[in-house]
Amino acid sequence: MLEYLFLFLRNNMCCGYIFAAGRNSSGVICVRHRSSSVQTKLLYIDHMRRLNLFGYVFKIIKILNYTGFIALVIYQNGLSSYILLADSLQVGICLFSGSVLIDDKEHICLGRGSSIACTFIPLFSLIHNIEPVSCRGGTIARAAGTSGLIITKTLDKIIIKLKSGWNLAVGTNNIISLGLVSNVEHRFSKIGKAGLNRKFGIRPTVRGVAMNPCDHPHGGGEGKASPPAAQRSP
Secondary structure (H helix, E strand, C coil): CHHHHHHHHHHHCCCCCCCCCCECCCCCECCCCECCCCCCCCCCECCCCCCCEEEEEEEEECCCCCCCCEEEEEECCCCEEEEECECCCCCCCEEEECCCCCCCCCCCCCCCCCEEEHHHCCCCCEEECECCCCCCCCCECCCCCCCEEEEEECCCEEEEEECCCCEEEEECCCEEEECCECCHHHHHCCCCCHHHHHHCCECCCCCHHHCCCCCCCCCCCCCCCCCCCCCCCC
16 A cells, blocks of 8 residues: 555656746746646646545546546545546446456446456447556546547557557556546637636737737838748747
8 A cells, every 4th residue: 555655646746837937947938828827726636546446436626737527536445536537427426446356346347437457448448547657657548538449459468549540559457447538528618718828828929920020030021011031930
């Protein structure tokens, strides 16, 4: 248990959440249209899920850093953790998180949202939170509505087809979750107003031809009647 907690903290410590607003160590803007986003409560999401325990979904929340929904799961021994919620899951659903199946439980039924090693998942199953390297946590297919498909199983590896069309080979002991990530209709959502983009840390974009010559290579000239030239970046 102590080893699991150490790996969980190592892979989930938020050390990189420093909003530099697109500037380097000298304060020079290297990436345009970046700013500091709204301050949000950072949650430690459990992407490893190697407890070998059953748990129940206690609460479903939405945070700014993830496009999918986040679920608070309380396990049988009293531990609790935040996980990525699979699609069409509700409060009170029983989930399994672990690397091996428990033989003394006859009512085991791995459904959506459960996490288990690749070996125990049948072919042509939709999966998410894919772990490419063992004991490093899931890093693939974590955005809203994304998933992978198991197309081949051998003795030493599993072939997963991703949404991009690429095939990914992972080990048989790597942890993956069943189902696809929740909030499938996220790609149809609209920003609606400029203030929401500022919360995400995106500044307004100004055309180069509307600037002065000192601000952009496209700037200056006699209005729009300037001689044509090749487009170039600042």
